[in-house]
Amino acid sequence: MKIAIAGFGALGSRLGVKLQTAGHEVTGIDGWPAHIAAINTNGLTVVHDDLPPKKYFVPVVTPKEVTGEFDLIILLTKTPQLDRMLTDIAPIITQKTQLLVLSNGLGNIEVIEKHVARDQILAGVTLWTSSLVKPGEIHTTGTGSIKLQAIGHADAISVAAALNKAGLNVEITQDVLTAIWHKAGINSVLNPLSVLLNANISEFGTAGNGMDLALHILDEIQKVGATQGVKVDITGIMNDLTDLLKPENAGNHYPSMYQDIQNGKRTEIDFLNGFFAKIGRQEHIDTPFNALVTALVHAKEDIERVKLAKKQETFEI
Ligand SMILES: NC(=O)C1=CN([C@@H]2O[C@H](COP(=O)(O)OP(=O)(O)OC[C@H]3O[C@@H](n4cnc5c(N)ncnc54)[C@H](OP(=O)(O)O)[C@@H]3O)[C@@H](O)[C@H]2O)C=CC1
Numbered sequence: 291m292k293i294a295i296a297g298f299g300a301l302g303s304r305l306g307v308k309l310q311t312a313g314h315e316v317t318g319i320d321g322w323p324a325h326i327a328a329i330n331t332n333g334l335t336v337v338h339d340d341l342p343p344k345k346y347f348v349p350v351v352t353p354k355e356v357t358g359e360f361d362l363i364i365l366l367t368k369t370p371q372l373d374r375m376l377t378d379i380a381p382i383i384t385q386k387t388q389l390l391v392l393s394n395g396l397g398n399i400e401v402i403e404k405h406v407a408r409d410q411i412l413a414g415v416t417l418w419t420s421s422l423v424k425p426g427e428i429h430t431t432g433t434g435s436i437k438l439q440a441i442g443h444a445d446a447i448s449v450a451a452a453l454n455k456a457g458l459n460v461e462i463t464q465d466v467l468t469a470i471w472h473k474a475g476i477n478s479v480l481n482p483l484s485v486l487l488n489a490n491i492s493e494f495g496t497a498g499n500g501m502d503l504a505l506h507i508l509d510e511i512q513k514v515g516a517t518q519g520v521k522v523d524i525t526g527i528m529n530d531l532t533d534l535l536k537p538e539n540a541g542n543h544y545p546s547m548y549q550d551i552q553n554g555k556r557t558e559i560d561f562l563n564g565f566f567a568k569i570g571r572q573e574h575i576d577t578p579f580n581a582l583v584t585a586l587v588h589a590k591e592d593i594e595r596v597k598l599a600k601k602q603e604t605f606e607i
């Protein structure tokens with residue numbers, strides 16, 4: 291299959307390598323000049339756990355440079371960047387192109403619907419992980435899975451088969467909305483708490499009250515979900531959290547939000563805890579834990595951005 295990955299960052303790069311290795315024709319689309327140059331010149335370096343680094347040569351272009359037709363475009367930008375990416379790659383989207391979004395957070399389907407017909411959209415969630423440590427180099431750990439569904443009449447079966455050829459452990463779900471809320475529940479615990487506690491996933495698991503904090507956050511999300519007709523399965527989320535703590539799954543991973551903070555970037559917090567706090571306010575559901583976590587992550591974004599700017603100034607002197 292001819293596949294483009296729009297957002298060839300940490301996770302896009304990992305999935306791109308797996309898809310290319312399985313025989314698909316893969317093109318990365320990204321906007322970070324140093325990352326693009328590093329990959330196109332020296333290849334993408336992948337360090338998986340303690341194994342020796344490996345190099346992969348996946349072509350990467352900017353949205354302005356990309357040409358041709360793709361059977362599938364996998365959207366893997368951060369959620370706030372999705373709309374812009376879709377605008378930028380509009381020239382390569384034909385009526386035959388299928389688009390699969392795997393970004394975290396709520397509201398992605400609505401954004402894609404502004405750009406293409408429902409019958410071209412697939413939505414999913416993923417437990418694959420990756421860290422972009424420097425331009426052209428990702429560190430990966432453990433394994434993962436994907437759940438996806440066609441929103442209208444897109445061909446979920448052939449997309450799932452293409453991804454499974456690459457060992458991506460894809461399951462077709464009949465209720466992706468519940469899966470998206472479920473994954474957002476997982477992210478609303480692990481992502482902000484990794485930032486606020488300065489911990490990777492298994493380190494978070496060593497906090498004596500970590501799972502109590504998780505339950506407070508999830509209890510609010512469950513109540514908010516009920517107002518939207520979505521059933522949030524707290525036990526299922528807690529089981530998934532326990533699985534993710536294991537090093538063979540994602541224990542050694544620093545969640546994507548932690549990486550954003552390290553890089554002085556704005557995070558996806560408003561599409562996770564912030565989204566639940568906002569709907570809670572509209573529906574008169576108290577969400578003190580989600581509201582506090584959102585405010586603290588925004589404060590952390592500001593602090594780290596100022597620190598990073600100062601570091602750069604010092605460097606220039
Ligand atoms: N990393 C992980 O382990 C996991 C991530 N996810 C989710 O997957 C999504 C992607 O995460 P991740 O890979 O970590 O994110 P990254 O920030 O590493 O990658 C996103 C890439 O998209 C590029 N990009 C965004 N918008 C544009 C645009 N308009 N034009 C060109 N390039 C653009 C970014 O470039 P630039 O930096 O220049 O903007 C960046 O390189 C997120 O929703 C995340 O929550 C889900 C599970 C695990």
Ligand SMILES: CC(C)(CO)C(=O)C(=O)O
Nearest residue numbers: 416417418419480545546
């Ligand atoms: C849940 C987790 C941590 C891994 O899948 C993730 O989605 C992320 O890093 O954003």
